[in-house]
Amino acid sequence: MHKEGVKNFPYYVGVKSLKDIATKDDTVCVLNITGNESRTVTPTSHEFSGGNIVFGTSPGRSGQSLSTKLGKIPVYNSIKEGMAAGHKFTTAVIYLPPSGVKDGVAEAVKHNPELKKVIILTEKVSISDSRTIRAICQTNGVDVFGANCLGVADAWNKVRIGGALGGSKPEESLVKGTVALFSNSGNFTTTIAVYLLTEGWGTTTSVSSGKDVYIHYGSREFLSALDKDNRSECSVMYVEPGGYYERDLTINKPMVACVVGRWKAKLTKACGHAGSLAGSGDDAKAKEKWFMDYFGVKSIYTPEKPVFSKKGAVVTNISHIPEALTRVMALNKKKPDFKPMGDLSLKCWFASNAGVKLPKALDVKTVTAVSPYGEQIELVEKQIGAQFPRQTLKDASGVSMMDPKTQVSKIHGLSILDASKRSLEENLVLSLIGSYPNAYGKKLANIALNAGVNLEGSAELIVADASRAAENSPNTVLSGAVSVVGKGMVKGALKASEILFKAFETSGLKSPEDKADIAKLVKTLTKADIKALSAKKDDDLAVAIFKKATSVKGCSVFLDFIDKATGGNPSTDAVISAIWTTLGWEALIGNQISQITINSLPWYSRIFSTFVGASVDSKNHEGGAFFGVTTEKLLGWSFTETSFLALLGRRPSKDELFEFSMLLGLIITNGPGTISAQGSKGGVSADGPEVPSRVQINKAFIGFLTHTGFAHGGNGYEAIAFLIERFKKSGLKDPSKKSSAQDLEKIALTYAKEYKAYKVSQKAEGNLNYAKVPCINHPIFKGLPVNFDPREQFVRELFDNKKIYNVFLDFYGKLVNALYKTKVSSNVYCVNVDAVIAVILLKMVWAPFINGEIGDKEVESAAFTTFLFGRMIGCAAEIDDHINRGKNMDTRSPASVCTYVK
């Protein structure tokens, strides 16, 4: 049963003429108006159409509105509520997710007796819902367009309803003319309209039909309405394989039909367009034949072999449509609507041969892009640095993630296992720049970082000492020191960075190692700039670091620049800034980092140095030396070595350096959800990253530090204490010698037996919270006869390859086997990655510990501080990321998800 509509159809069709499909009289209600797609598309449609949307719905959002240049569109919970508020509409546009589409259509039909049209944008609506939608609308006399379409538009009426035909600038594509458009592809509806302009053809009504199995407004309805539209003199129809919509058509006006998809006959699966999968009788070849028969032509039209008649032509390539149409219409004695606009020749907007010699035919040169794109290219080429869209970053990050399957975290797309093969200074650069420095950059980074470690006589050190004396934990001590490193402490360096950026912003410099006309660039500086870059009399450090930086192999245009600008007398701030600008420039030019980041790098640098410097008490900052190493000497050290020195008071051996770097690398991040990352993100969020200059970077680091503690960061000591208990009386002198390992199995088995007895007794007492063996077993890596944590395996293999032995790691391996043998565990547990961290650290401190030079507390403090050094890398990345991408106060939890407990 269906309502009576246009005669001669066996089903209901309401629209009589194409000119009635999208008119100024259509009033529209958009369902799910606040959804992602609608939010961007609907305002443009509304503005282009002169304000045809009367209201939208979004359950639970009644009272909100969608802003447009023509005013706000009100939002209601339901159609019923919107209509009760006095709104009337004729057309429903559906942006609901697939499972809600049928209900949305039913709602519109039930509550609005005036409803004439429904336009469904949603993709992947099920076939069963489609047939029900059709039945509902047929019974109630409603035309349906779509689904999976981009709606309808009319260039004469300047109206588009539904989706984004013509994109964000519909007036560019929807130019008034005499061609009616019908297309199975939404994108091609616009693309064909643009192509037609190149032959001087404009459009009347454009229908994006969608290409689901059910095409509710099909080619038959379109052609009937075309006949009654006196504005449309001809049409273009774009069709794909699948379905019999185009069989037995009556075509009365000239047409170019574009049938694509011959090759698709070889495929067995639909791609994108659910209905474009053909059987034997409705494939592209069959459809080509139907149209050739309509037009009385024997073959396909191509520019080389133009076959066409007064009735039309069949093409298989959309770029042949305009030319074919012009020729068909010439036979009908009709000229194009206006002068051609543009052409379809190859226009290359960006090109690079990357040093490869291309044959002439392929070496297509760039041309100036058509307006407004040409102007935009010019502007973009002037802009440097990335601009990230802002979003809520509460539990999200643009720099880190943890793979829930492998439990291996990544920073800047790089696994921490790979990062752990790099040094601390390399990873610090990675955290902010997103890539590793080359050998030259690495040396420069060491100079900048080591330059700020000696804090002799500084407020940072005084605060840190006072905090240490009050028996605070290492994170609390460092929080105090870092709180001193506010913006005022680094304003000279930030200013220097800004001067460098401005001087080179428009220079076209790609790499800091490229040549530049420095003399010319220096001339752009003001006197105040030069003064800001020049060293004051008491700036002793400046000479040392500049000398060191210019003596290492490599070259930096920025160091040359400050040299020239200051007459060979750059300040410490200028040198530090020049180093960090050198490190970040390529990433800036490549839009990997923003201007915000490159200008803040000296601040981060100072904080990194303070972390290491302030972890050591003032007695080791005396006489211009750090642990007895003069700053001049220290500039030649790697920052990893300096950090080791800060923890253990000595320079590490080669193997120790490798192990220590690895240790720090493994700690870098556990993704944005980890407490320390959340702390740093909260610090940024509360300052309001939408005004980046207001964010106190040092305070964000304090956020990280205050979100570590004895349970997070300090818990590594648990395993160390466990191992000390097992080995302190074993006579072990050197944990790196395998000969020390002779009794390992015995120690492990003895302990396993003891532990079993303990476990049994505790269970008998009803205590289920008995002490667990630290750092074994894992919620993911379990259940096999023998289990492994892949991260621990990775480290073990690396150590084996480098012939580095660690008795404690060896012991852990034997321990999990002993626990299985004694039936404490039902299978061989894995040794997890936390054990790796503990065993590396304990190995480093074992000698001083066993010799009585340091006690339990110092070992615990060293373990905790090591964690802070490693996690500083990851948190620096989170802080910078949140400043660049986050929103003000985006880490808050809405009250609705909070609970009150008693």
Place this chain on the structure above:
Amino acid sequence: MQLTGLLWGQKLLKKVGYPVADVLGPEATVDEIKALIKKAGQVFIKPVFKGGVGKKGKSGLIGRASDITTALKEKERLYFAEHVFGNITSKADGVTFEGGVPAEHEVYFSLSESTVFRAPTMTITHHGGVDIEELPPEKIKEVPFDPLTGLKSFHVSNALEELGAPSELISPLVQNLPKLWTLYNNYGMNMLELNPIRMYKNKKGRLMPIACDFKGSFDQDDPAWERLDMPAHLFASDYSEFEQEINQLRTYQGQSDVFVMNEKGTITVPTFGGGANALVTELLGERATISSDFGGNPPYAKMHDISRIVFKYWLEQSNVLFIIGGKANNTDIYETFRAMADALRDHFRTHGPTPLFVVVGRGGPNLIRGMSYMKETLEQLKLPFRIFGHDSAMSEVVNYALAVDKWMAKEGTKQVAKNLGI
């Protein structure tokens, strides 16, 4: 998502109480097969294919046995049989033993969506047991019906009467066939075919319409089929490892339909839009590794994931990375290009550089920002490239990519590799 054969078909038909031939699966014991032969007089041995495989009879892939020795021989012959239909080669994994159903009449019945009537439609004939395409139109009846009320008894009786079917067939079919609408409508099917239905005379002398084969297909976009609790592997063979991995990302927001075109292709082409997909598929043919449609404004994270998987599987063998689409209406070019460029950078970082020529053709919102990001990334990766505006004919851009592919195969790849230090 198709199912053929009675191994699983009988389970579906039993859900709605439709009579079906006795069926034993590949695990059937000798005694069970013997018992079935004794009961039914003969058994048909049919290979079990996953997915949709038709016309097995014509390919000689149906065995018939009335003794256990022949039955086991046929089992051996057909257990891993191969079936070639068009471009598709399928391999069997098991057989079924289906009890013979003696009958005088064979009926063809199907339910499907008709694009002619734009409604669910029953197709029926009492001249079943043959390919429906081979019958003249007057021997077949197609009956569209209202999906809100479903297939009714009168649809069946009217159709059979109009076909002039023997009157003894009408009552049993009228009683049983409407049950199939319940199966079709409730479990997300878009095609159900029983051919043949054999009209078996039971002990009381009444005819029963026994389903002796089953073919069905399910709508991928309708989760109703999941209610059937069919094992996921039944449909898994439809897809390669790559397709399975990438199609996990398939949602309505940001299409991500991807299929393998040619495992030995040399142009990897992320395509935006169903129309572009049709055009590009057509022009590239077997030179393309995959056929894809990434339109629908996919968000950054999804586009990055898609690209990561595509690059992992296809980049190494490719001469050309070809990113193509028309002038996007709503897809944000900056977001999608940024995601692809970042994924390419990550790929180079984790897998090492690979010699490629990148060709891009695209239009849409935030176009220049997107193209500019892509350009900077490609320059940093030291890859040659050409980026074309949307005012270049898409087919010309495709032709350019094809020409580049040829040149890369001949000498370009070596040159690019040398420049990359590989």
